[in-house]
Amino acid sequence: MSGAENERAAPKVAVLPDALANQIAAGEVVERPASVVKELVENAIDAGASRILVDVEDAGRTLIRVVDDGEGMSPDDAALAVLRHATSKVRSADDLLAIGTLGFRGEALPSIASVSRFTLVTRREDDEVATEVRIIGGAAPEKRLAAAPVGTRIEVRDLFWNVPARLKFLKSDTTEQQQVVDLMKGFALGYPHVHFRLGTGQRTALDLPSVRKLHERVVQVLGREVGARLFEVGLQTETLRVTGFVASAREAKAAASAMTCFVNGRRVKDRTIHHAIVSAFGSELAPGRFPQAVLWIHIDPSEVDVNVHPAKAEVRFRRPQVVHEGVVRAIQTMLLARPWVDASPLPLERHAAGLGPRGGAIQPLLTGHAGDRPTASRDLFAVQRPTLAPYAEPPCVGDDAREAPTDRDDAREVDEGPGTHGARDARPTEVRAPEPRPSHATELRFGERPTALLASEAPAWRVASPPVAAPASRRSTRLVGSARGLLVLELGEDLALVDPQAAVELMTLQALEARPVAQPLLLPARLDLAPSEARAVLARCADFAAMGLEIEPFGGPTFQLLALPEAALGASPTTLLGELARLLGRRPDASELELRRAVAKVTAMGVRTPLDPRLIDRIVAWAESASVDARDHRGRRALLLLSAGEIARRLGDGG
Amino acid sequence: MARARSLAGMTIGELGQRMGYRVPPDLSGHKGFVGQLVEVALGAHAGSDPEPDFVALGIELKTLPLSAEGRPLESTYVCLARLDGREGLDFKASHVGRKLEQVLFVPMVADPVATASCLAERRLGRPFLWVRDAEEEALLAADFERLQGLVLLGQIDEVRATEGVALQLRPKAMDRSERTLGRSDEGWLVPVQPRGWYLRASFTATLVQRAFGRVLAPR
Numbered sequence: 001m002s003g004a005e006n007e008r009a010a011p012k013v014a015v016l017p018d019a020l021a022n023q024i025a026a027g028e029v030v031e032r033p034a035s036v037v038k039e040l041v042e043n044a045i046d047a048g049a050s051r052i053l054v055d056v057e058d059a060g061r062t063l064i065r066v067v068d069d070g071e072g073m074s075p076d077d078a079a080l081a082v083l084r085h086a087t088s089k090v091r092s093a094d095d096l097l098a099i100g101t102l103g104f105r106g107e108a109l110p111s112i113a114s115v116s117r118f119t120l121v122t123r124r125e126d127d128e129v130a131t132e133v134r135i136i137g138g139a140a141p142e143k144r145l146a147a148a149p150v151g152t153r154i155e156v157r158d159l160f161w162n163v164p165a166r167l168k169f170l171k172s173d174t175t176e177q178q179q180v181v182d183l184m185k186g187f188a189l190g191y192p193h194v195h196f197r198l199g200t201g202q203r204t205a206l207d208l209p210s211v212r213k214l215h216e217r218v219v220q221v222l223g224r225e226v227g228a229r230l231f232e233v234g235l236q237t238e239t240l241r242v243t244g245f246v247a248s249a250r251e252a253k254a255a256a257s258a259m260t261c262f263v264n265g266r267r268v269k270d271r272t273i274h275h276a277i278v279s280a281f282g283s284e285l286a287p288g289r290f291p292q293a294v295l296w297i298h299i300d301p302s303e304v305d306v307n308v309h310p311a312k313a314e315v316r317f318r319r320p321q322v323v324h325e326g327v328v329r330a331i332q333t334m335l336l337a338r339p340w341v342d343a344s345p346l347p348l349e350r351h352a353a354g355l356g357p358r359g360g361a362i363q364p365l366l367t368g369h370a371g372d373r374p375t376a377s378r379d380l381f382a383v384q385r386p387t388l389a390p391y392a393e394p395p396c397v398g399d400d401a402r403e404a405p406t407d408r409d410d411a412r413e414v415d416e417g418p419g420t421h422g423a424r425d426a427r428p429t430e431v432r433a434p435e436p437r438p439s440h441a442t443e444l445r446f447g448e449r450p451t452a453l454l455a456s457e458a459p460a461w462r463v464a465s466p467p468v469a470a471p472a473s474r475r476s477t478r479l480v481g482s483a484r485g486l487l488v489l490e491l492g493e494d495l496a497l498v499d500p501q502a503a504v505e506l507m508t509l510q511a512l513e514a515r516p517v518a519q520p521l522l523l524p525a526r527l528d529l530a531p532s533e534a535r536a537v538l539a540r541c542a543d544f545a546a547m548g549l550e551i552e553p554f555g556g557p558t559f560q561l562l563a564l565p566e567a568a569l570g571a572s573p574t575t576l577l578g579e580l581a582r583l584l585g586r587r588p589d590a591s592e593l594e595l596r597r598a599v600a601k602v603t604a605m606g607v608r609t610p611l612d613p614r615l616i617d618r619i620v621a622w623a624e625s626a627s628v629d630a631r632d633h634r635g636r637r638a639l640l641l642l643s644a645g646e647i648a649r650r651l652g653d654g655g
Numbered sequence: 656m657a658r659a660r661s662l663a664g665m666t667i668g669e670l671g672q673r674m675g676y677r678v679p680p681d682l683s684g685h686k687g688f689v690g691q692l693v694e695v696a697l698g699a700h701a702g703s704d705p706e707p708d709f710v711a712l713g714i715e716l717k718t719l720p721l722s723a724e725g726r727p728l729e730s731t732y733v734c735l736a737r738l739d740g741r742e743g744l745d746f747k748a749s750h751v752g753r754k755l756e757q758v759l760f761v762p763m764v765a766d767p768v769a770t771a772s773c774l775a776e777r778r779l780g781r782p783f784l785w786v787r788d789a790e791e792e793a794l795l796a797a798d799f800e801r802l803q804g805l806v807l808l809g810q811i812d813e814v815r816a817t818e819g820v821a822l823q824l825r826p827k828a829m830d831r832s833e834r835t836l837g838r839s840d841e842g843w844l845v846p847v848q849p850r851g852w853y854l855r856a857s858f859t860a861t862l863v864q865r866a867f868g869r870v871l872a873p874r
Contacts (some may be wrong), residue, residue: 036741205700272808274841274842275808275809275838275840275841276841276842277842278841278842278843279740279807279809279838279842280740281740281843282740282741283739283836283844285843285844286843287839287841287843287844287845288843308659309800314862319804320804320808321744321800321803321804321807321808322804324742324804324807324808325744325807327744328740328743329743519866519867519868520781520783520866520867521781522665522721522725522762522764522780522863522866522867523663523778523780523781523782523783524663524664526664560664561779562660562663566868569868
């Protein structure tokens with residue numbers, strides 16, 4: 001076989017070696033030293049650490065070290081953790097719908113290890129010795145025993161040593177180091193119960209011991225001066241808890257970076273939240289300006305999708321409008337109270353001084369300004385629930401039950417269990433069973449399926465009350481045809497011919513006897529009556545009402561018919577009014593039965609061919625129990641029955 | 656109600672004459688004339704204010720143009736929408752929600768033989784009071800929440816008239832240049848085209864049908 005033939009035979013598609021696949025994945029996950037720090041600190045937080053110490057040298061190019069006092073890993077887990085898509089945080093696709101941890105993809109460690117000299121040392125509290133895993137440039141992991149305290153230490157040396165092209169894209173040391181500092185500040189704001197320390201070479205860039213109150217962490221991270229300009233906001237609804245600090249419109253900045261937001265402890269740049277913060281200020285904020293704000297949003301994890309961005313910097317809310325409204329309302333309540341009008345030099349601390357142990361973030365505004373803006377405050381917080389949903393709990397707002405240790409000792413000397421972790425505690429909210437919907441089977445409702453609409457339409461020929469039961473009910477009635485304006489029905493073994501007009505008259509008569517409900521007419525029928533007719537009609541209005549007819553004088557000789565019983569909706573209202581007036585004009589003492597007969601007669605006159613299918617159905621149903629002797633006002637039978645025996649006899653069967 | 660019922664059967668021309676108003680030949684350039692005429696005849700006054708037309712009764716008045724067969728000819732304007740984000744997602748507390756708590760619909764029926772544009776020949780039908788039930792409220796609230804959500808998020812330009820099962824959000828302006836304050840996609844207040852809340856014709860059709868059983872009685 002020639003070389004060219006060999007080339008043709010070789011497959012063009014090949015599975016990449018793991019090391020190369022990890023390096024490619026690292027392109028997304030590991031962009032710069034700060035991305036490595038982000039992934040490793042997220043893991044530490046997910047491990048329940050109460051102290052996280054980060055050291056970087058040369059802005060992270062030569063060394064990134066993250067040490068935590070979290071729960072650590074077993075020797076087997078430590079070996080697995082560096083494999084691609086190995087994670088302890090997700091087990092099934094369902095878990096992705098309610099992610100309560102910062103990491104979950106299982107990509108970070110192998111990606112980082114593929115572009116660095118990577119060392120992981122970890123020990124659980126119950127293990128006597130630690131496990132060390134070393135990987136150099138994505139090569140096979142080397143595992144051995146080591147000595148180390150409880151927790152995990154990861155060292156990433158010589159980042160991008162094997163992909164020098166990536167090194168060229170890094171910015172200056174100052175820029176890269178500032179990225180790490182900003183990142184750590186973000187973590188610190190998101191997790192006030194965790195002690196964070198960042199060392200850069202020989203100096204300590206940040207040392208943020210755990211605190212009990214959010215505002216203390218804000219002052220730690222942003223400084224006392226900025227803290228003094230921020231005012232507390234808070235709101236809790238059934239699915240959402242918003243806490244944070246926002247400055248007045250006067251302090252607005254030109255960049256959106258003035259707004260720092262956390263969703264379930266994760267720092268995000270979310271369009272919905274940013275929009276809500278800006279919107280809350282209304283006309284107080286000039287276009288192009290952004291308020292200074294730090295907001296923590298705690299929401300049921302099932303209400304938010306964090307798996308939408310490679311670096312998880314963006315999230316997608318299931319109901320963004322609800323989050324938007326919550327943020328707007330939280331901020332507007334603060335703005336309405338105008339706390340900056342008060343002369344206190346440290347508004348944030350003054351407000352925070354009144355914080356209660358739980359849900360207290362809302363209290364200062366309520367107590368301090370309720371008198372000034374009672375309506376707004378009461379309305380706003382009327383939705384609060386007495387107890388908090390688990391997801392609504394901020395990681396640290398002075399909650400005694402969830403307090404993290406507050407100390408300034410070195411993390412390596414700590415011998416405590418894993419710290420608390422807000423996102424870790426996340427549990428889906430209770431699912432309420434839907435309330436049973438009221439039945440409206442007999443009423444027309446918007447949105448019903450067309451069949452239901454049709455069933456309740458049948459406007460002209462509906463009978464409001466069920467027909468009066470006849471002594472003998474026939475079975476298996478069905479329409480078999482029509483001839484000469486008559487319906488041909490099969491009634492069990494018998495045959496019947498039905499005159500629709502007469503049937504309608506009898507059906508209406510039956511319905512009128514049951515004192516039916518009046519059905520208003522869209523347009524009233526008006527008629528000028530002769531004086532004798534007018535007097536008689538006026539005298540019988542109560543009798544008409546008993547039949548479901550609403551007739552009243554309309555000034556002068558004019559009378560109007562405003563409503564008909566449902567059974568008579570096929571009648572022409574004007575004709576009906578005239579017929580009744582003529583009857584009473586001739587015989588003012590006509591009986592109620594005569595009046596009903598008049599109504600039934602006019603209703604029957606409204607029967608038009610071809611017959612409405614719904615009317616046919618009604619006639620068929622009526623025929624099942626109709627009397628063969630019933631006759632209409634003309635003396636005409638409505639139903640002619642040919643029994644099976646008579647048919648057989650006339651046909652000569654059986655001799 | 657008795658006063659309202661006394662209008663039933665009257666033509667717009669007759670009512671205009673009774674109230675001393677000259678009835679325009681058609682509604683072009685006189686949008687809202689019939690509504691105002693009926694409001695004056697019944698002593699209501701609120702217009703697009705947040706409170707209902709009959710403040711003491713909490714009842715909103717709406718004329719409802721119907722075809723000769725009794726089908727609503729158009730969607731029913733309820734009120735202007737607040738686009739500045741000052742109104743939340745709570746339908747019941749919203750301007751439109753309060754307007755739609757109880758509505759006295761005054762049907763205006765086209766004459767089957769007159770030309771459609773002949774306003775004076777149109778006849779007022781029997782007014783009917785609609786008090787929304789829980790199911791209708793849920794339907795309206797769902798539409799409101801979705802559409803108002805887009806308003807709050809600064810996505811008003813993405814709202815289409817096809818959205819909403821019972822409630823619609825549509826442009827409402829005397830001309831295309833009219834502007835009100837609304838939310839930009841960044842959240843700032845910027846000039847936008849005014850919008851109004853409307854009840855869909857298919858929704859009001861069910862209300863008419865429920866009120867009258869059938870559409871029109873034969874004359």
